[in-house]
Amino acid sequence: MPGRRRRHTTRAFPPGADCNLEMLRLVTVIVCPLAIWGCFALWYRAPGARALRILAVVLWAAFSLAMLLALSSPRMAVGGAIFAAAFCALLLWWRRLLPSNDRVWADDVARMTSGSAEGNRVVLRNVRNFDWRSVTDYTQRWETRDYDLDRLASVDLIVSYWTIRAIAHVLISFGFADGDQVVFSVEIRREKDEEFSAIGGFFKEFELSVLAADERDVIRLRTNVRGEDDYLYHLRIPVAAMRSLFLAYVEQANRLVRTPRFYNTVTVNCTTLVHQMMNHIVGNLPLDYRLVFSGFLPGYVYQVGGLDPRYTLTELRSIGRITERARTSDRSPSFSADIRQGVPELR
Secondary structure: OOOOOOOOOOOOOOOOHHHHHHHHHHHHHHHHHHHHHHHHHHHHHOOOOHHHHHHHHHHHHHHHHHHHHHHOOOOHHHHHHHHHHHHHHHHHHHHOOOOOOOOOEOHHHOOOOEEEEEOOEEEEEEEEOOEEOOOOOEEOOEEEEEEEHHHEEEEEEEEEEOOOOOOEEEEEEEEEOOOOEEEEEEEEEOEOOOOOOOOHHHOOOOEEEEEEEOHHHHHHHHHHHOOOEEEEEEOOOOHHHHHHHHHHHHHHHHHHHHOOOEOEOOOEOOOHHHHHHHHHHHOOOOOOHHHOOHHHHHHHHHHOOOOOOOOOHHHHHHHOEOHHHHHHHOOOOOHHHHHOOOOOOOO
8 A cells, every 4th residue: 555664574594593503613613623633643643655644634634524514514413423433533543553662763763872870880871973974974883881970070051953043952961070971862763764843743753762972973963964053051050960860861761761752842852851850850940931942942041040140141152152163173082172162161
């Protein structure tokens, strides 16, 4: 009829639509990270050749995508249940991946350091003392060495950089009154065909090893052969703590010989193990982001009073840069003394 107003109606969404949409978003947020984790786990640890690992990753990714599509359909519950069952099976396989000391290892980590103590005398077996000509050309030497803890005189922190400033490898060198030095390095234990991968370190790709080595081996390898940039810092710790730290390294090495362990890029690495041992010895060492970003570790050690307070951290870093001195000294019998030239003794 003329003049009659039309009534406008709003079409409502089906009851529960908003709730279903929120549930879909929540499930997607959960499923996507789990699917991505599964891809990485299969890429780094699926058995077989590279082609088989690629196939495993592709199949898992396709399955996960199919489940995501199912979750957006009326069969959400069925899709969720199937994905949950498949992921539980993947986790079961993952938990059954155990570390081992019985593999075909790369030459530089083929043996594991172990030690025994009798009174103040410590015998270290499998101390590495390679003569490196290049990363692929070297003379292998594994030695048994004897140390008198009564003559332990110093502990040095050595930080070796190869990429960005935040990432570095940490070594601890113990010095004795006769001028002898032995370095402990927490190393990934690579198999013959493996190369280091920071991401792989999250996915059980490598075992863990505590390696004792001669400075002309482990430091020269980094500065002269690999082209890394190294810095040395004298640590201010009591003699009793030095001895305890030395013995803690020996015990940690022996423990890994008895019970293999996986390396982890963040939680079980060259920095966190040192922190755990030192915290056990001196106590009350705070947790800090620099324990993860190991390139910044000297700043952490300086902050807790472990470095020479007569100098700023910048000054200690400058005088402690040993890269050029190591390259100049090269194979010299006085390598350890040469790299410490200009680094002030602690008082």
